[in-house]
Amino acid sequence: LFPPPMYAHAAVVEAGQRLAFMAGSVPLDAKGDLVGEGDPVRQTEQVIANLDEALRAVGSDLSQTVATTVYVVGDEPGVLSEVWEVVRASGLSDGPHTSTLLGVSCLGYTGQLVEITATAVVP
Numbered sequence: 001l002f003p004p005p006m007y008a009h010a011a012v013v014e015a016g017q018r019l020a021f022m023a024g025s026v027p028l029d030a031k032g033d034l035v036g037e038g039d040p041v042r043q044t045e046q047v048i049a050n051l052d053e054a055l056r057a058v059g060s061d062l063s064q065t066v067a068t069t070v071y072v073v074g075d076e077p078g079v080l081s082e083v084w085e086v087v088r089a090s091g092l093s094d095g096p097h098t099s100t101l102l103g104v105s106c107l108g109y110t111g112q113l114v115e116i117t118a119t120a121v122v123p
Contacts, residue, residue: 070087072104
């Protein structure tokens with residue numbers, strides 16, 4: 001396989017570890033309001049903040065993530081790249097993990113542009 005840029009083709013998790021399978025993290029604030037309408041970068045920042053909070057609530061954190069799927073509304077490579085840069089800068093993509101970045105036609109909330117699902121080790 002070709003050497004992947006900043007992700008792995010496979011991640012092996014030793015049996016016996018606890019894993020957290022996180023539902024899609026969405027760009028809503030604590031009141032349930034959409035953050036960053038029309039702005040995929042701002043929405044990605046909110047999604048990652050929410051994912052970090054959810055992981056910490058189960059005894060894990062972003063650095064323990066072994067797999068992610070990043071959904072972005074649209075198919076423009078520039079927008080996908082902007083979102084991926086936010087993911088990369090967040091530390092979510094540090095360490096060996098698998099990741100898939102997808103352009104999709106729509107997501108669950110009106111105005112939602114980004115969603116991330118994750119699997120993480122709970123040490």
